[in-house]
Amino acid sequence: MRESLFPGLGIVSTLAYGAVIAWLYLTAPRSLGEVATGARVAAGTYQVDAARFDAALRLFRAEQFRAARDEWGRADPARRDPRTQFYVAYAFYREGWGRLYKDDALYRQGIEAADRAISLSPAPLTVADPTLQMHTAAELRAELEKGTERRMDDLNPMKLLEPRK
Amino acid sequence: MTDAGGQRAFVHYVVLPMVLLTVALLGGLRVTAADHGFLFVAPPLVTLVLAGLLTSLFVRGGLVQPAAWVRGDRPVLENVAHILTLAALFAASAQAFNSVLPEEGLLHWLFSFFFLWTLWNNQFSSFDPARLLRSLTVLFATAFALKHMLLAGLRPAEAGWMGRVGAALLQGASLGTLDIPVFAPATGYISFFTVVLYVAGLMLVPPAPGRDEVHRLLRAYERLGSEGRARLRDAIAEDEAGSEGAPQRRRLS
Numbered sequence: 415m416r417e418s419l420f421p422g423l424g425i426v427s428t429l430a431y432g433a434v435i436a437w438l439y440l441t442a443p444r445s446l447g448e449v450a451t452g453a454r455v456a457a458g459t460y461q462v463d464a465a466r467f468d469a470a471l472r473l474f475r476a477e478q479f480r481a482a483r484d485e486w487g488r489a490d491p492a493r494r495d496p497r498t499q500f501y502v503a504y505a506f507y508r509e510g511w512g513r514l515y516k517d518d519a520l521y522r523q524g525i526e527a528a529d530r531a532i533s534l535s536p537a538p539l540t541v542a543d544p545t546l547q548m549h550t551a552a553e554l555r556a557e558l559e560k561g562t563e564r565r566m567d568d569l570n571p572m573k574l575l576e577p578r579k
Numbered sequence: 580m581t582d583a584g585g586q587r588a589f590v591h592y593v594v595l596p597m598v599l600l601t602v603a604l605l606g607g608l609r610v611t612a613a614d615h616g617f618l619f620v621a622p623p624l625v626t627l628v629l630a631g632l633l634t635s636l637f638v639r640g641g642l643v644q645p646a647a648w649v650r651g652d653r654p655v656l657e658n659v660a661h662i663l664t665l666a667a668l669f670a671a672s673a674q675a676f677n678s679v680l681p682e683e684g685l686l687h688w689l690f691s692f693f694f695l696w697t698l699w700n701n702q703f704s705s706f707d708p709a710r711l712l713r714s715l716t717v718l719f720a721t722a723f724a725l726k727h728m729l730l731a732g733l734r735p736a737e738a739g740w741m742g743r744v745g746a747a748l749l750q751g752a753s754l755g756t757l758d759i760p761v762f763a764p765a766t767g768y769i770s771f772f773t774v775v776l777y778v779a780g781l782m783l784v785p786p787a788p789g790r791d792e793v794h795r796l797l798r799a800y801e802r803l804g805s806e807g808r809a810r811l812r813d814a815i816a817e818d819e820a821g822s823e824g825a826p827q828r829r830r831l832s
Contacts, residue, residue, distance in 0.1 A: 417588045417798065421656040424592030428663045431597060435604045444616035 451492045463489040479509035496535035500551050503527035507558055511578045516561035528555035547579035584798045592660050598780040599667035605773040606674025610763040622673045625691045630673035632698040640706035647787030675777040678770045679722035682760050719774045727767035
């Protein structure tokens with residue numbers, strides 16, 4: 415290699431390595447697995463594990479919400495898929511829903527997941543799943559937010575008859 | 580081009596920045612004790628101040644001569660590569676401090692003060708590059724030993740009864756401001772590697788990269804063909820003869 419090429423090579427390698435370091439400090443991965451996932455996201459080759467997603471969906475429909483969320487977590491470790499995040503939010507909603515009260519902690523986590531779904535989706539997110547009563551992330555988020563609010567309306571006994579969506 | 584010249588240029592332009600950037604990467608890396616996950620600690624502001632003082636010390640001690648690193652008569656690419664290397668040196672210095680400083684609590688500020696005091700005093704001492712390097716090695720080795728050997732031994736969860744008593748006494752004496760974050764032992768190994776790599780990087784830093792100009796000319800001469808070399812030798816001989824004859828002519832006239 416010609417010696418005059420080394421300064422150029424040095425500049426390119428320094429800038430590339432510096433960018434990798436900055437990316438690591440910004441994304442703060444917790445393990446080498448997360449580093450690999452983050453690299454796939456950055457390279458645009460990241461995909462959700464379809465088999466795990468389907469397994470999680472079966473658990474969700476069997477009302478095994480925590481197990482479903484764990485499985486979706488493994489299917490979408492980088493939390494980059496809006497559809498998966500929508501289902502995660504829905505799982506929080508259904509687990510936190512009660513006829514007499516709503517679990518605020520679960521609802522708040524549901525709002526976070528719904529926010530992720532909304533921000534990740536380039537267009538308004540709609541999930542055409544006939545087993546669900548809410549099909550858009552915005553609708554789901556509004557329902558979760560309503561559940562965390564304290565209003566006089568909460569004392570209305572008719573609310574006990576409201577169905578879970 | 581000779582192999583030695585190519586290797587020297589490769590080390591200077593590629594290996595040295597890589598070594599310094601690796602220090603910048605590992606200096607803030609910790610491994611948590613709970614789940615052995617990575618934790619990237621961004622350099623606190625005080626480490627940037629310390630790195631600034633250390634850079635000033637590099638210049639005063641002659642370890643780096645900025646005027647020789649960036650010069651107007653040098654090709655732009657070389658100047659840019661040198662500026663990036665100096666930036667990597669600054670980042671590595673900040674992260675080397677980050678690696679040996681306790682993360683929080685009273686000890687963080689005690690260590691910071693210790694570093695600030697030492698670097699500030701050194702600004703007024705006379706150093707040559709070798710002496711400065713030795714002094715920095717001792718400084719970082721001391722801080723490493725204090726943080727990763729002495730203080731790590733006082734972790735209540737892992738220490739023996741003496742360690743527990745020592746930790747309790749230190750906590751009491753510092754009115755509870757002595758927070759010692761618990762990290763996995765791998766953190767100490769990473770920090771050791773970081774400090775060693777940093778010192779190795781400093782040893783690779785040439786005070787004035789321009790001094791290899793003669794070697795560069797020699798390599799350019801070697802690239803010429805036999806005819807070109809002969810013409811160059813003739814030109815040098817003519818030039819030398821001219822410069823030697825000029826004073827004589829002046830004397831005769």
